[in-house]
Amino acid sequence: MRFLTHALLFLTTSTLLTSTLAERAECGSYASSDKIDAAEKAIKEHAPPRQGRAELKNYIFDVYFNVIASNMTLLGGWVPQKQIDDQMDLLNKAYVGTGISWNLVNVTHVISRYWHETVTLGEPQAIQMARAFRKGKSTAFNVYTVGFYTEALNGYSAFPVDYRSDPYEDGCVLLFETLPGGVSKARQGGTLIHEAGHWLGLYHTFQGGCLGLGDRVDDTPPSAEATYDCPTFVDSCPGGGPDPINNYMDYTNDTCRTEFTPGQIERIQSSMATWRSDPTI
Incomplete structure (x- = not known):
């Protein structure tokens, strides 16, 4: 069952940003060698050995969509329900055959020019936003759409190895223009598919x-x-x-x-068995 919540929060900022950056990097997600080594160690210790694609375990992850807009216009980041539904359709189609499916359970619309324009990777605003709106535990995929005015990004995501040390930052932050029907010509829903891959351990x-x-x-x-x-x-x-x-x-x-390749599917399965198999954590 899907619940739609419209939280109209009017926040102000002293800095008025009037333009977006034309050239954007696809993704801000970065895994250091130390993080990768820690993830590999955890997978070897916790993920059971698997014998081929026939043993794929099915995971259904609840998705919480948080639209952070500066106003109730498309230009201001207000994402209509149809765009979200189309995005979810593409997301599920991309993960057919991986054992992963996605269930949209909640959409929250928030009006905050401050967060819409200033949230970006590593900044305290992103943590404040997540603490205010993040729902669920390790098996809940929280998606936030913003404007990325201060950094030329299309999106970034947490890795599963990060969850236990920093659960509030678990999820994905996405440029609202990259959803299907958005103004981006090169990006029509694929950015969330990519960022979800990071959230699954790729x-x-x-x-x-x-x-x-x-x-x-x-x-x-x-x-x-x-x-x-x-x-x-x-x-x-x-x-x-x-x-x-x-x-x-x-x-x-x-x-x-x-x-996705068979090897990537194997890695997704191992990562989920290690970090995202228990909805109570």
Whole structure:
């Protein structure tokens, strides 16, 4: 059952921001080598060994959508219900075959020009916002749409390894323009699919470049860097195979990103067994 909540909170800011940044990075999520090592250790200790795709465990995660707008206009970040429903449809279609499905249970609309314009990665405003509106526990996927006026981002997400030390920051912050029907031409719902991948334990396919262990998934060839637009072929690392430009965890246009690999699905399953299998935590 879905509950719709419209919390109209009128907050002010002394700084009036009048323009958005034209060029945006797809994602601000970053996993340090120490964080990755800690995650690998936890998975090995807690995730049971699996024998192939036939044993996929099904997880249904409740989704709490929080629209943080500066006013009740589309330009001001007000996201209509249809856009949210279309986004949820794309999200569920992208995760078919992974054992993951998403259930929208709550939509909250908040009018706060301050949060809409100033929330970004690592800033106290983001923590304040999450403390005010975050719902559920480790199995609840909280999504916040904002304007990212102060940083050129499309989105960022927490990793599951972060939850126990910082539960309030668990979730995803998203540029409202990237939802289906938004003004972004290259992004029409794929950004949330990408950020949900981080929330499920996946890294960028270009993690670590051509060297090292990369994204810790064997069937995603290494990439020297993120790929943009929608090229027909890229092979940036010698000997590893063509770059996975059609993978949801790269930065190509939404029309280009169409897949998760079997290895990524295995990693999602292991990560969920380690961190997001108990709805009471």
